Amino acid sequence: MDRRAFLITSAGVAAFSASPAASRGEGAIAGDGPLPEGQPASDGYQPPSWLRYSRTIYFDGKTPPVYPHLREFDAGRLVKVAIQLGGDTIRFEPVSNWAYYPSKAFPVCPELNGRDLIDEVSRECRKAGVHIYCYSKFGNPSMVVGWADSHPEYADWVLRGPDGKPYGTYNNLGWNQIQKPCSTSDAYRQGIRQVTRELCAHDIDGVYFDAPSGWGYTDICYCPSCRKNFLAFSGMDLDRLQNKEDMEARIAWFHWWNQVNLDELEACRKIIHESGKFMLCHNGDTWMGFALRGQYRIPEGFMVEHSPQIYTRLMTGLMGASMARPYHKVAQMYLGSYCVSNFGQPPHCQPWGLHDATMEDGDEILMEGFTNLACGNLPLYATLNRGYYGSGSGSDRPVREVFDVMRRVEVLLKDSAPVPYITVVPTWEALQVWRTNRKTWNVEMSQGFALAMLDERLSLDVCPSTEVTARWLGSQRVIALCGATGVSAGQARILADWVREGGSLLATYDTGLCDELGRLKPGGMLQELLGVEMKGEPLASLSECYYRPKESHPALGDYGPGTRLMGDTQLLPVAAVGEAKVLADCWNLGLDEVRGPAIIANNYGKGRTLYVSGSLEAHYASSRVVSLRRLLASMVSYLAYDAPPPFTTTAPRGVYGVLRQAANGDRVLWLLANVGFKDADIGRMRQEFVPLSHVQAKIQLPSGRGVKKVHLIRAGRSVAAPVENGYVVVEIPSLHVAEIVHVELA
Ligand SMILES: [Zn+2]
Known part of the structure; x- marks a missing residue:
C-alpha cells in the first residue's frame, strides 16, 4: 500500500475533505464558506536528510538559566549536556519571554548586554557536530501584563x-502575569516576520514556530x-x-484567522527556505474545528502534543504519524515534560515551567520514549535545562536509553508503517459542529475505541479524515468512525463506494448525524450505507441501560438472546431501514422500557456495516467493563470476516502492542508493558512499572514468507523462532517497560 504516491498532491488529499482548498485571494466570503487549507510544500526545498531521524533536546527559554534572570548561561556546558543525554540536535529557544539576541523586532532581554546567545550556542554546536534550530513565538504570549x-x-x-x-x-x-498578544495585527505579524529574518541570518539549521492556530x-x-x-x-x-450568539460573524472571524495564519506561515516559510533552512511547527492545537485544517502540510515537520496517558499518547501519536507519512514529514512528540500536571491541580504546579531545573526522570521516560517511537514519531526530550543543572536525585539513564535504542532501530523504524487490523478515523468534519453550537465527542470516543482495541490486541492504526481517500480506503480492511458527528456528502459517497466493493465500516453514536458544516441532516448522512435512519439529537442520558441481543449473530460473539450487556447510557434515536437488521436493543432496567435499537447490521454491496446507537467505547475508557470490550472486538472480527489477527500476546491487560512493517517488509512488534502504578489519571507522575516474565507473542508472517531470525532489540539477544499456523512464536523471558521484537523475514 503506497499511500505516499497518491497523497503527495493537494488534489489527492482533498478527496475525503469536506471542501476543496479555498482559492487564495478570496475576499468577502459567506459566513459558512470553506476554511482555508494548508498546502503541501511545493517550492522545491529539500530538508536535510538527518532531520527525519534526529534526536532532539529542547532548551526552554522561560526558565533558568535565562529567565527570570540571565545568569550562568554557558553555551559550551549546554551543548556538552545535550551530547551526554544522547541528543544530536538542540531546539534552542532564543525568542521566548524575551529575545536572547539583539533583535530589532522582539523585546530584548534587558540583561543581555549585547550578547547573542544564538551565536554562542551555534558556535558550540558546530564545533561539536550538533544540529541546532531555533524556537520562536508565533502567536503565543510573551509579555508581562x-x-x-x-x-x-x-x-x-x-x-x-x-x-x-x-x-x-x-x-x-x-501564567496569569503574561499578557495575551494580538496575534492578528499587522504590527505583530510584521514583527514575527522580522524575527524570522533575524533568526535565519544566524548559523542555524531551521526555525520552529510555537502554536500557530493555538486558539488558547x-x-x-x-x-x-x-x-x-x-x-x-x-x-x-x-x-x-461582541454578540456571542452571532454565529455568522464568528464563523467569518475564524475563517479570517485561518487565512492570516496561512498567509503568515507561507510568508515565513518562504523566508526560511530562501535562507536554506527548514521549518517546523507546533501542531498540538490544530485538531480543533476552527483551526487551520491543513496546517501540518506546510512545514517540514510538526510536533504532536504529548499526552499523560499511554493509550491516548498512542492514539495521538499514531494519528500524528499518519499526518506526516504521506508527505515524508517529521512528527515529533515530547518525551518527558516540564509540568507536574496539566490542569485542575493546586498551585504547586503553577506556573507551568516550575520544575524545569530538576532532573528526576524515572522509568516513565522509557515508557513515553518507546511509545513515541512505536507510533513512528521522534522523541523530543524536555528539557535540557534540567540536565544543565544536574540537580535532583533522578537520573538521565532513561533518556539515554531511549536515544540509544532509537539509533539501533533506525533501519526498522524509518519509513515503516503500522499493520492495522482496524483503523479508527477521527474526522475533521465532526469538529465542525461548533458552527451550530453542537458538541461532538469524536476525539474521546476514538480514544476509547483505541483503548478497547489495544486491550483486545486487535492491531490498530489511527488516520485522520484529512488523509483518507478512496485509494487509502482500498488498502484498509475495517475502519471505525466513533461518534463522528459530521460527515460530508463526498465522504459518504467514497465510504459507500468502498463498502460496496467489500469494505467494512463500524459507525457509532451520532456518526453522520450532521453534515460537514454541523447542520443536522434528516435521516443522517449515512442512512443508505448503514441501513439506519437517524431521528434526531441524542436522547437524554439514563442510567441502567443494557443492550439485549435479539438473536445469535457472529457480530455479537458469545452474547445471544437472554443475555444483558452493559450498554451506553446515551442513545441516538434510530430505526433500521431497508434490509438492515436490529441485532440488539437498548433496554432500561429501572423503567423496564426499550429505548430503541442498539446495534444494527447491514450488508451493502459486497461489504458489511455495523452501527451502534450509543458509545460502548467511551463507556469502556471510563469503566473498562469487559463485556464492552469483548462486544467491540467481536464486531470488529465480524467486519474483518474473522481474519486472523496480525499478532497476539499472552501478556496481561495493560501491555499494548503496536505492530509495524519496516521499509524492507520485516515485522516489528513494539510491546509496551504499561502495568504497575497507574494511580495517575491527571498528571505526569513518576511511575513504577512491574516486570513481567515469560510473555509469549505470536506475529503473523506475510504469506509466502518465512523467518530468518527473531531479535529482541532491547534485550540485545536473538531467540528461537518456531512457526505455527502462519505465526512466528516468540518467547520473551522478561518484559519490563518495553521490548521491541524484530522478525527478520526470510
Ligand atoms: Zn489586534
Missing part, C-alpha cells in the same frame, strides 16, 4: 477588547488593525463579535 504600557512601540502587540484596553492573560497554566493562547482582538483587516476580509464590522 502592563509592560507594553511603558513600551509604546509594542502597543499593537497586545490583545485589546472592544474598549481598546488590553485584556486576556494566559492563565490556564498559571490568543483571542478576538479589537485593535484598529484587526478592525480594518477583518472588515476588508469579511465585509463585517468586528463589533458583531
